[in-house]
Amino acid sequence: xxxxxxLNSSRxxxxxxxxxxxxxxxxxxxxxxxxxxxxxxxxxxxxxxxGTAPLLTHNDKAIAETGAxxxxxxxxxxxxxxxxxxxxENYIDVQFWSHYAEGSFTPHLVTAMVLNKGKEKASPxxxxxxxxxxxxxxxxAYFGMAITxxxxxxxxxxxxxxxxxxxxxxxxxxxxxxxxxxxxxAGKLEQHPNISKYVxxxxxxxxxxxxxxxxxEAEKSA
Ligand SMILES: N[C@@H](CCC(=O)N[C@@H](CS)C(=O)NCC(=O)O)C(=O)O
Numbered sequence: 471x472x473x474x475x476x477l478n479s480s481r482x483x484x485x486x487x488x489x490x491x492x493x494x495x496x497x498x499x500x501x502x503x504x505x506x507x508x509x510x511x512x513x514x515x516x517x518x519x520x521g522t523a524p525l526l527t528h529n530d531k532a533i534a535e536t537g538a539x540x541x542x543x544x545x546x547x548x549x550x551x552x553x554x555x556x557x558x559e560n561y562i563d564v565q566f567w568s569h570y571a572e573g574s575f576t577p578h579l580v581t582a583m584v585l586n587k588g589k590e591k592a593s594p595x596x597x598x599x600x601x602x603x604x605x606x607x608x609x610x611a612y613f614g615m616a617i618t619x620x621x622x623x624x625x626x627x628x629x630x631x632x633x634x635x636x637x638x639x640x641x642x643x644x645x646x647x648x649x650x651x652x653x654x655x656a657g658k659l660e661q662h663p664n665i666s667k668y669v670x671x672x673x674x675x676x677x678x679x680x681x682x683x684x685x686x687e688a689e690k691s692a
Contacts, residue, residue, distance in 0.1 A: 471495050471496065471497065471528075472489065472494060472495070472496040472497075472526060472527075472528050472543070472546075473496065473497050473498075473499055473526065473527045473528070474486065474489065474496060474497070474498050474499070474524060474525075474526055475499050475501060475514060475517050475523060475524065475525040475526070475527065476498050476499065476500050476501065476523060476524060476685065476688065476689075477500075477501045477502075477503060477510050477514070477522075477523030477524075478500065478501070478502055478503055478689055479503065480503075480523045480524070481523065481524060481536055481576075481648050482523040482524030482525075482536075483648060483681070483682070483685055484524070484536055484644050484645065484647055484648050485524045485526065485536065485539055485540075485543075486498065486681040486682070486684060486685045487644055487647065487677065487678055487681040487682075488539075488540055488543060488552065488641070488644050489543070489681070490677045490678075490680050490681040490684070491552060491639060491644075491677050492543060492547050492549055492552070494543075494547060498684065498685065498688040500688050500689050500692035501513060501514050501523065502692070510522060510523060517532050518532045518533075518534045520534050522534065524536055524539060525539075526539045526542065526543070528542075528546070535572075536572060536645065537568050537569065537572060537641075537645065540552070540553065540568065540641045540644065540645070541553065544641075551638065551640070552639070552640050552641050552644070553568075553640065553641050554640070560635050560636050560640070563634075563635040563642065564635050564640050564641055564642045566642075567634050567635065567640075567641075567642030567643075567645055567646055568641050568642060568645045570645075570646075571645035571646045571648075571649065572645065574620065575620050575624075575646070575649055576648075576649045578613055578616045578617050578620065579617065579649055579652070579653070581613055582609065582613050582614075582617060585605045585608060585609065585613070586605065588601060588605065589601055589602050589605045621653075621659075621662055621665070624646075624650070624662075624665055625662045625663075625664050625665050626664075628664035628665060628667075628668050629664055631668075632668075632671060633671075634646060639672065639675065639677070643672055647669075647672055647678075650665055650668070650669050651669055651673070653665075654666060654669040
């Protein structure tokens with residue numbers, strides 16, 4: 471039995487989708503973010519020293535990092551659809567999207583989110599003014615451009631495609647689903663019709679709906 475250590479409103483929702491696609495037995499242990507800091511509780515550190523989500527435990531082993539968890543699940547189940555074998559022509563593309571999601575795409579979004587939170591929270595007024603000037607300058611000089619460049623790349627790539635690689639969901643889609651859905655929910659994809667259609671597509675997949683329902687149920691009864 472696989473146990474997913476899941477933090478509310480977090481990347482770990484992707485592993486629930488992965489587990490549903492694999493049709494394996496699993497349970498979800500829910501952890502709540504601290505209401506003030508929004509950080510993970512210390513109890514996650516008892517599972518793995520990083521204390522971040524997702525974490526997967528199986529056979530006395532604790533695994534961190536979404537990409538490594540996906541690799542482990544595929545290795546354990548022998549599934550070759552979600553991550554094709556190395557001799558398959560789609561192998562490198564699935565690897566690309568999996569690494570790109572966590573290595574390049576999401577860090578810019580997280581940095582922008584943290585900077586903007588700092589801008590909102592800064593006080594008193596004169597400090598807020600300086601922080602706003604600083605954050606706006608950093609966003610204009612780098613992060614704003616980086617986010618636009620990456621969104622344009624994904625938008626153009628999705629032209630004429632239903633899935634990122636091949637004809638059905640793979641780990642490429644699982645990895646990209648969380649940051650793209652977060653942007654969609656924040657109303658930031660109005661100028662990106664291909665990405666918006668893509669988000670609607672994976673959200674309407676039965677496996678995705680079931681995963682989100684199970685996750686919400688687990689969160690409610692935690
Ligand atoms: N690259 C890691 C990122 C892990 C990560 O930062 N998770 C966030 C949740 S979205 C977290 O645990 N944040 C709470 C904290 O840092 O205290 C992965 O994909 O697993």
